[in-house]
Amino acid sequence: MFGAFRPTNPLSGGLLWKIPWRLSKFQKARQRKRLRAVDSLVATLDKALTKQSITTKAVERWKEEMPIEQEMVPKDKYTIFDRKEKKYRKSIRKLPKWTRVSQRVNPPGY
Amino acid sequence: MSYFRITLTRSGIGMPKRTQGVLKALGLRHRMTTVFYPVTPEVAGQIMRVKELVTVQEVDKPLTKSEVRAERRPDPGFYLESAAPRG
Amino acid sequence: MLSRTIRRSILDSRIPTSALPPTFLLPNRARYFNSTVQHVDAPSESLDASLLATNTSAEAPETVAPVRRPIRPKVPLPPAPISSPMALDASVKEMLPLLAAQPSHYISAHIHAKPYLVTAGDTVRLPFHMPGVVPGDILRLNRASSLGSRDYTLKGTPYLDERVFECRARVMGTEAEPMRTKEKKKRRNRRINTVKSKHKFTILKIAEIKINSLEDIEGSGESV
């Protein structure tokens, strides 16, 4: 009805705080932004270290195992594996401190 | 000899004690503090531990605290054109 | 008393004549009254040392005073005129005269990176007390992010070139806020600590917003 002005889902003001099961488009955008920030940080670290021709296990391991944001499937960006869910996936907001913790890989096939 | 310019952009409150320990070791006490460390594997590992909380740049020389503050101080935006006789 | 005179002499001796403020900054009307009002001492003393930019990196004073970092003047002094020629692109060249011809203008001047949307004749109460200014001083606001009139707006990235416009503000004085008291009390503790605060704020009056004509801008670009 309001055309372009679709309101985001507000936490209703009363005692019942309804939390939607999926992220809003703004939260998704910020999540992508954070993922890209971590990627660029790892890239600068790696560039600096290779300049000194030294390596670090942590950086190397991250580069092998973890995909960068562009390679990730949206499912992996916004949801994580949960054995108790119907489709074995739940929203990433259920992960404590999800904005300050990296969680990129999920069991394959789910 | 290049340096890492590490700035804490997200606070470590509520993070695990080990992560907060790394921040303490790096000297990043509160948000927007900037520290300079030479490029060594140890520092790189520490940064990888707190990679979600900090931003890193590679600079060639470290700046002192006052130089960092002078860098961040905005231009006042005015200057005294004509002064009245003053006390 | 003694320490103060020594410090005073150090300050005086270290001010090389070249660092004295340019003549136009000295009060232009030194008033010597022949009437009963006391004789006004020479203007150069009235600008005390703290106002001048004394970067003492060059020559260390004889008495080994720790070379402190240069004293930043309380009020910013006029910057050196920009020598790089003014690069005006076509749209600005075409629309700036139209903007200047319109009757009223506004400017979003940035003081300490805070924007103040003002027109000529407005009163601005800054949220801080500006040190080192006396009522009657004229300040030039040279950082503005946007300058516009009814139909046109000139936007700067992030700031406009200061040669395009001239914005002068007059320091009117300092005003205070009514006394605010904050009562601090913890539960189950009868002691109440009241904190009083009464901040002072500087008041400016925007005297003039002038948009330079194209010739002035180009002229000032090359000739400098």
Added chain:
Amino acid sequence: MKRLRLERWSGQLLTARSIPARTRPCCLRQQQQAALPPRIRFSSSAAMLSDDLILEDGEELEEESSPSDTKYPSPPLEAAFNSSKLAALHARLNLSPKLPLQTMARTLVDPSADSNADFNNAALSSLGGSIMSYHVSEWLLCTYPRLPMTVLFAASYAYSGPKTLQLVGKEWGVETAAAPGEEVDPGHLQFSKLKPGQALQSQGGSIRPDSKSYYRRGMSSRVVYDDEFGDTVSKQAEHDVPLPTEHAYASFVKAVVGSVYLHSGSAAAKTFVKNHILSRYLQIASLFQFREPVRELSRLCAREGFEYPVARILSETGRRSRHPVYVVGIFSGKDKLGEGAGPSLGEARTRACVHALKAWYLYSPGANVRVPSDMEVAGAQEWEPVHIDMGEVIH
């Protein structure tokens, strides 16, 4: 023309004439010589004159008159030196040191306080008044060339009329003295105040040749015969008639402008008027009062050769409700002259016409347009003629 030092000039005049010839019946006064200290001169001259002083009401002046007995209407010139109010006023207006404090004191003495022309501000205020009205009207004519004559009079009244000059005087921090007298601090504005209930005396006939009451004072005749506000100029203003406060303040402010001109030259007077009078805030558009805007607009379009203006409804809402709103535009051929909104069609059209007429009358080449007096500055650029308008519409 070397400007004579004012006090020396006035001093010489006084010594030449022992007693001022103009003595008025009701109170006989003598002017003491300004330069010499009154104390010494006073006693000898009083003795010499006391025998032939016969006051109107027959009271003989035999006993030796004590120094404080003879009353001067205005404070002596030395008082100007030790009056801190006057020095403060002088510094507050940022006047140049060339302007002596005696002139400052003189500008504060109104003719109604001291009728002696050497000690009141009549001369200075008439000089300053003409300078101020010149600069104001010049700026108004160049900034708004198409302003109708009546609105031009109203605008110059708004900028340099007595009401505004009273505000200016008050903003300078000048207070009025309760009554004129010798002991008054020279920093106060001295004039004889109207007693409550005292009728404003009519200032005698006007100097207009056709000053019969039934003649119509047309607009063009006002330009010739009346003052810069379009009011009639009174024939011979009585000096010491008590007058309203705003006239006293007005003549004081004009006198200051005159004294600035006298001592610092015309450029200083121009910047003084520009800083104190022309820097004030006035919405010129609020000075208009139209009687029949529709007819006036049509006559204007006819004169200018535009197509006949036609009113068209642009949008409307609530035609059947209690608060209809019609937005009417006035079109002359293709382009829209003005627009107005109103509760009825007629009123909307009238507002649109008013809007169109104001847009026409308030044409302005820009705020900082060059005025003729800019040419007095040495090395001024070539003068480009300013837009002169034919004048307002006559209908």
Added chain:
Amino acid sequence: MVVQGIRKATVGQNGVGAFILQCKRLDFHYCDWAGSSKGMNSFLRNSLTKFAALNPQVEITVSPRPRRHPVIRGTYINGREKAICVRNLTKEQVLQKAELLRDANGEKLRKVTKPVKSINESVRGVWSPYHDGGIHV
């Protein structure tokens, strides 16, 4: 009947053209006996002349007020007065209070929420429902 002009007065904008300091008079009251007036007395003896010379536009009067605390009273152009009791203050603090009174503008202190105060009309014009369509419901 041609257009008529309405007679009005203009509104002063102190500071746009000429600047008039709002404080026009400072009265310094002191007491020779009271100990609280020691700072004020030393101020009057030492630094008042310099203060007066630097602010010629302020009329300064000094008068004794025996058996009272010393006070500085400022009179302003808008007719209001501000008084500050300078009891037991040193001469530098008294000078600060005098400068505070000199810089003030005599208005009543009030909480100000927005930094910019203007009497000019809006430069880009105010939205009106009657023009360019208003709300499309």
